[in-house]
Amino acid sequence: MVNLTLNGIGARYGKRVVLSDVNSGLLVSGELTAVIGPNAAGKSTLFKRVADLIGGAGVVEVSGAEAASGRICYMPQDTGVNAVLTVYESVLLAAKQGGNWRVSDEQLADIDETLDALRITELAFRHLSELSGGQRQLVSIAQALVRKPGVLLMDEPTSALDLSRQIEVLALIRDLAVRMDMTVLIALHDLNHALRYCDNVIVIADGAMVASGPVASVITEDLLREVYHVDARIENCSRGLAYVIVDGTIGI
Ligand SMILES: Nc1ncnc2c1ncn2[C@@H]1O[C@H](COP(=O)(O)OP(=O)(O)OP(=O)(O)O)[C@@H](O)[C@H]1O
Numbered sequence: 001m002v003n004l005t006l007n008g009i010g011a012r013y014g015k016r017v018v019l020s021d022v023n024s025g026l027l028v029s030g031e032l033t034a035v036i037g038p039n040a041a042g043k044s045t046l047f048k049r050v051a052d053l054i055g056g057a058g059v060v061e062v063s064g065a066e067a068a069s070g071r072i073c074y075m076p077q078d079t080g081v082n083a084v085l086t087v088y089e090s091v092l093l094a095a096k097q098g099g100n101w102r103v104s105d106e107q108l109a110d111i112d113e114t115l116d117a118l119r120i121t122e123l124a125f126r127h128l129s130e131l132s133g134g135q136r137q138l139v140s141i142a143q144a145l146v147r148k149p150g151v152l153l154m155d156e157p158t159s160a161l162d163l164s165r166q167i168e169v170l171a172l173i174r175d176l177a178v179r180m181d182m183t184v185l186i187a188l189h190d191l192n193h194a195l196r197y198c199d200n201v202i203v204i205a206d207g208a209m210v211a212s213g214p215v216a217s218v219i220t221e222d223l224l225r226e227v228y229h230v231d232a233r234i235e236n237c238s239r240g241l242a243y244v245i246v247d248g249t250i251g252i
Helices: 043-050 087-096 105-117 133-145 163-179 191-197 221-228
Strands: 002-007 009-013 016-022 025-028 032-036 059-064 072-075 151-155 183-187 200-205 208-214 230-236 242-249
Touching: 002 183, 009 043, 016 043, 016 200, 025 183, 032 043, 032 163, 032 191, 043 072, 043 151, 043 183, 043 200, 072 133, 087 105, 087 133, 105 133, 133 151, 133 163, 151 163, 163 183, 163 191, 191 242, 200 221, 208 221, 221 230
Parallel strands: 016 208, 032 183, 032 200, 072 151, 151 183
Antiparallel strands: 002 025, 002 059, 009 016, 200 208, 230 242
């Protein structure tokens, strides 16, 4: 069990404060928490702060089995891939990050399984520089998953993927969160993905937390109007799933 609590998280770049007072409540492993909000709201900044890549206010509490090794893994939005490596080498390197260089059969099997689950096995010996944007994003996801972090921060991991890959990846992450005992935070612009695949949501706008809690109670028509300035309906489809339907924008 790995629990994560964000207490009063804030961040600044130079003198400019871009994020303040984000509080998550207790986030437990096996669950996915969406981080949503308009462009430039502060979602990536929140992840960088939680991963301790930038300084700022607040306390990130990680407790549970993985806490001792402090394994928070951040998958950035723009992954600067090392073009010299093959896909397999880059994923192997990620798996070994922070550990020793001995490679076990179990680790090799893990890598094979992850590439297979993401349907990129056939890319294993291609160079990263030869891949499409979506293929590179899938490799980045593989690199994050093979590290088996206690806390996984994924910044818009499906932004470059086609329709079927998007839902495959989100379903896979959901499954692995339970099987690998991970607490996952995932920045998303597609609110229907947040409603369908995430348990909780943290809403950020203009560098401040607007709301947090279970997705179905937080993502409301009023919230979409306030945060995104859109007229939207949330309606159940014929299968009983909630969907956001955006009718148009409203003046700010
Ligand atoms: N390295 C940096 N130096 C200075 N300002 C930055 C830096 N990175 C981000 N910012 C600013 O911080 C604010 C928050 O940016 P951030 O990348 O966290 O937003 P975001 O919510 O992830 O946006 P998006 O949805 O567009 O990816 C923005 O105003 C951005 O211009």
